[in-house]
Amino acid sequence: QKEVEQNSGPLSVPEGAIASLNCTYSDRGSQSFFWYRQYSGKSPELIMFIYSNGDKEDGRFTAQLNKASQYVSLLIRDSQPSDSATYLCAVLRAGTALIFGKGTTLSVSS
Amino acid sequence: EAQVTQNPRYLITVTGKKLTVTCSQNMNHEYMSWYRQDPGLGLRQIYYSMNVEVTDKGDVPEGYKVSRKEKRNFPLILESPSPNQTSLYFCASSYAESSYNEQFFGPGTRLTVL
Numbered sequence: 001q002k003e004v005e006q007n008s009g010p011l012s013v014p015e016g017a018i019a020s021l022n023c024t025y026s027d028r029g030s031q032s033f034f035w036y037r038q039y040s041g042k043s044p045e046l047i048m049f050i051y052s053n054g055d056k057e058d059g060r061f062t063a064q065l066n067k068a069s070q071y072v073s074l075l076i077r078d079s080q081p082s083d084s085a086t087y088l089c090a091v092l093r094a095g096t097a098l099i100f101g102k103g104t105t106l107s108v109s110s
Numbered sequence: 111e112a113q114v115t116q117n118p119r120y121l122i123t124v125t126g127k128k129l130t131v132t133c134s135q136n137m138n139h140e141y142m143s144w145y146r147q148d149p150g151l152g153l154r155q156i157y158y159s160m161n162v163e164v165t166d167k168g169d170v171p172e173g174y175k176v177s178r179k180e181k182r183n184f185p186l187i188l189e190s191p192s193p194n195q196t197s198l199y200f201c202a203s204s205y206a207e208s209s210y211n212e213q214f215f216g217p218g219t220r221l222t223v224l
Contacts, residue, residue, distance in 0.1 A: 034212075043200055043215035044153070088153065097143075097168065098213060102152035 003027060004091050006101035015110045019076040023089030023101055026070070032092035033065060033072045038103065039085045047087075048074070079108045112137045114216035116201050122222045123191060131186045131219050133201030140206035142184040143168070143213070144176065146197040153200070159184055160206055191223040 005024050013019045025033075032051045036044035050056045050063040050072070062075040072091075076083055086103040093099050114135045123129055135142065143158040145168075155168030159178040173195055175187040184203075188195060201216040 041218075043218050045215070046212045049212070097155060097158060099155075100145075100153040102150065 002101075003093075003099045004089055004101040006087075006089050006104045008102060009105040010107050011104055012107045012109065013079050015079060015081060015108055017079050017108075019079045019083065019106055019108070021074040021076075021087050021089075021104050021106065023072045023074075024070055025072070025089075025091045027091065027093070028067075028070060030070075030091045030093070033063070034090040034092070034098065035061075035063060035072075035074045036088040036090060036100075037085045038088055044088055076106075079106075081108050081110050084108045112214070114201055114203055114214050116199075116216040116219050118219060119217060120220050122224065124224050125192055126190050129188050129191060129221075131188075131199060131201075131221070133184045133186065133216060134182050135184075135201075135203040135214070136182065137203060137214065138181065139203035139214075140181070141211075141213075142178065142201065142203045144174070144184070144186045145200045145202065146170065146195075147200065147218075148197050156186070156199075191221075193223050195221065196223050197221060 034049045035047045037047050038044045048063045050065045056063045060077045064073045086105045088103045089101040090098045117132045140161045144156040145153045147153045154170045157176040159165045199219045202213040204211040204213040
């Protein structure tokens with residue numbers, strides 16, 4: 001089983017809809033979880049991190065963590081065409097090594 | 111401006127010709143790391159460094175070397191590049207003392223080995 005798994009997509013949603021991105025991880029001892037956004041040809045940029053079970057909201061973005069199910073998700077409300085990008089889930093391994101999923105490509109159509 | 115810089119941004123080279131990709135950060139970060147990104151494989155860590163003179167292998171270290179002689183610089187060295195090292199390379203840095211620290215990424219270096 002891969003350490004961090006994501007559906008590659010593409011996930012297509014209409015403008016204004018909610019986009020739901022999912023991620024599962026294999027190491028039950030993982031403590032910190034990150035969502036990065038990467039536009040084509042650009043470097044990843046951090047959107048959110050979460051380390052406690054439950055929801056964490058920041059503007060249009062909500063990260064959800066369920067450690068029992070080893071599941072992390074990112075919800076994007078009122079999706080905009082500018083949200084079209086690849087979203088990378090990352091899990092912090094022991095120390096500071098970030099393990100990335102392969103990413104989910106999101107396409108928001110206007 | 112706080113940033114991670116990489117040079118060169120684009121490089122086309124030939125098999126066996128040694129090359130160095132430089133990485134520098136101005137945020138006084140202890141932790142620095144190199145990743146490669148390939149279609150279908152995602153971001154994979156090559157090497158990382160927890161501080162000056164402290165480096166360790168990531169998941170795909172074969173064919174690469176690094177050094178950390180100064181806190182701000184973390185060059186990636188390919189002693190004898192091969193075509194399977196054609197990839198997009200990212201350097202990243204962060205503070206080391208917390209698990210919640212954001213890793214800042216450089217702009218990337220697109221390497222083609224012919």
